[in-house]
Amino acid sequence: MKSAAEVKAKSDELEAQSPEHILRYAFATFPKIAISTAFGPEGCALVAMAVAIEPSIKVFTVDTDFLFPESIELRQKFVDKYRLNLEVLKGAVTLEEQNRKHGLKLYERDTDTCCALRKVEPTGRALHGLDAWIAGLRRDQSKTRAGIEILELYEREAEAPLIKVNPLATWTRKDTWNYLHAHDVPYNALLDQGYKSIGCWPCTQPVGEGQDERAGRWGGQKAECGIHTFMAKKS
């Protein structure tokens, strides 16, 4: 698939298919493929589902140096339970270098720069050389995700375009939890303490009943860190 029209046609065809079917299609179609996850509930479901189909699938995650201890514990649980082929990436600019250049607690003054250094840069590096990238986004997570497609084509500088695969695009939050419970998949202990979406501890708060599930991120000032928006989608 080279053109945006071809990708869109295949994406539309996959719309009614299960996430497992979409994963099987992606594994059979793209030789260089990986899953990115921050081990949120969707990522946990997606990774458990993927390793049941392809045990050696490459998974990568970013350690921003600001993760909750519960998130690090969950990451290790996945490695132990699923013998995960996991790569843990850190920013090329260390936290010490960031503090020297930008001062302590950059997240209090400039979340875009902090996210760019600690999340987007290592994610971009991990995507280098891949044909396709699988992510656990759902359309009903937030307004910013409502328009995602099952397959998306992204332009890259000096590299062939990248296909992004969103097998859970049509899932609801309930679908995610049904899967986690039905398959005994580990999840972050903070999700039982009022958190609905978990990122870095300085930028994550629990949310009230009925609030948007990403409302607890960045004090509601933004809904995305940039890893899902830094490339230009080809349409």
Ligand code: SF4
């Ligand atoms: S979520 Fe907060 S602490 Fe984490 S990288 Fe972004 S601004 Fe920095």
